[in-house]
Amino acid sequence: xxxLADTPEGVxxxxxxxxxxxxxxxxxxxxxxxxxxxxxVLILVITLVDIHSPPDVHLGPALVIAPAIxxxxxxxxxxxxxxxxxxAAQVIIGVLHGxxxxxxxxxxxxxxxxxxxxVVFLSAVRERRSRQLxxxxxxxxxxxxxxxxxxxxxxxxxxxxxxxLAAEDEAQIGGDLYAAxxxxxGTRVMIGDVRGKGLPAxxxxxxxxxxxxxxxxxxxxxxxxxAGLEQSVARYLTDFEPEDEAGERFxxxxxxxxxxxxxITRLISCGHPPPLLLRPGEAVTVLVHPAPPLGVGRTGSExxxxxxxxxxxxxxxxLYTDGVIEARDPAGGFYPFTDRAARWTDASPETLLHxxxxxxLAHVGGRLDDDAALIAIRRTTAPHPSRHRGRILRxxxxxxxxxxxx
Numbered sequence: 001x002x003x004l005a006d007t008p009e010g011v012x013x014x015x016x017x018x019x020x021x022x023x024x025x026x027x028x029x030x031x032x033x034x035x036x037x038x039x040x041v042l043i044l045v046i047t048l049v050d051i052h053s054p055p056d057v058h059l060g061p062a063l064v065i066a067p068a069i070x071x072x073x074x075x076x077x078x079x080x081x082x083x084x085x086x087x088a089a090q091v092i093i094g095v096l097h098g099x100x101x102x103x104x105x106x107x108x109x110x111x112x113x114x115x116x117x118x119v120v121f122l123s124a125v126r127e128r129r130s131r132q133l134x135x136x137x138x139x140x141x142x143x144x145x146x147x148x149x150x151x152x153x154x155x156x157x158x159x160x161x162x163x164x165l166a167a168e169d170e171a172q173i174g175g176d177l178y179a180a181x182x183x184x185x186g187t188r189v190m191i192g193d194v195r196g197k198g199l200p201a202x203x204x205x206x207x208x209x210x211x212x213x214x215x216x217x218x219x220x221x222x223x224x225x226x227a228g229l230e231q232s233v234a235r236y237l238t239d240f241e242p243e244d245e246a247g248e249r250f251x252x253x254x255x256x257x258x259x260x261x262x263x264i265t266r267l268i269s270c271g272h273p274p275p276l277l278l279r280p281g282e283a284v285t286v287l288v289h290p291a292p293p294l295g296v297g298r299t300g301s302e303x304x305x306x307x308x309x310x311x312x313x314x315x316x317x318x319l320y321t322d323g324v325i326e327a328r329d330p331a332g333g334f335y336p337f338t339d340r341a342a343r344w345t346d347a348s349p350e351t352l353l354h355x356x357x358x359x360x361l362a363h364v365g366g367r368l369d370d371d372a373a374l375i376a377i378r379r380t381t382a383p384h385p386s387r388h389r390g391r392i393l394r395x396x397x398x399x400x401x402x403x404x405x406x
Contacts, residue, residue, distance in 0.1 A: 010354070036078065039066035040066075040085065042066050043066050046059050046062050046066075050097075051096050051097075055098070060108040063112055067120070070082040070123075079119055082121065087113060087116070090105070100213045107149075132241065147177065149179070150162065151178075153349075157313075157380050159377070159378040159381070160180070160378075162373070164176065165373075166371055167323075167369060172388075175192075176205075176371045177193070178373055179213060183216055183252065186255070187258045188256065189256040190255055190256075191375055192254065192270075192272060192321075194208065204233070212225075214314045215232070221301070222267075222304070223301035223304040224301045225255060225268075226291070227300055230270075233338060249295055249384075250293040250295035252293045254272040254275065255315040263310060263312045265317065266306055266308050267309070268291070271290055271292055271293035273320060274286045275286045276341070278318060278344075278346060281320075283339075285338065289305035311379055317376070318375075319374065323370035325370065327369070
């Protein structure tokens, strides 16, 4: 399987999904119970200190800190439980300090009760919002699973691996996309990034992927293919683009055509970052003449410049989206993509992306602010010109990861 999931090492396919799903149910519960010791100990300490303090010293109001702390890591039930413990502690303090009937102790009890109820309410609101965000993420990730088919590890004379890392923030799930198909002209590959986030971006990505999988077999050249995709995106935006976003929706795209026999690659960039060409010991950025992104109104094939460059056996093309090069470390520094890729120029595509994934996540501290996609393509010395000819390519297994990944 060529698609690398953002999952624990050594785990594959359905087992990964199952482990992640059960881990998501198990870990918050275990973590909450472990942290529960903090407010419980706090209640005990405040109670003991108050009991042994002079009568004119009242620490009871500080008990409300316990449910407030609990609300930061637990749900409304555990928060309410700690609130009840705080009230019980205040009752004990009141009894030992001369009875509950005093005005001072009654005020303290009412204060703790009111604040505890408020904290429980806020905890319930936060938990409900978390469930809603998780639902949105689940729907978006399911759509991405349907759209982004994992690529085969061998396409004609090419070894291929792909990697997708989802953003940590549910609201940042984006429209990164990629696809490959075999045609009579060789292997055609597309990688792109739709502007925007969430389901609208995924909808536009679906349109672009469908258009590519069909148009790649109908157009004899990449410029006419790019023009055809532009027309498809323009029609989609005409029908579905909100009026308040007119002119703001587009997709950066990189189109490649890799012949089986000729050691070259033809490329058109529609506003997308240029690929890296990995040779022994070096990583070189391919010089391109970019056209504007798809969706801004160019419709003729003459608007696109076809770049052709050498792609010899043993060399690797590394395609990526801006979520990779714009990833920042906690200090705000960008990920040094070219320098890091140069470390693994001799690695296979799958090994290369394995190293890139670990290095990228280490750079950002495990949290990506934007989706990131990479494709590594290596030309082998033994071409297979007939394999997958004329077919849309789809590998087996699971390729998706989540940025909880991360």
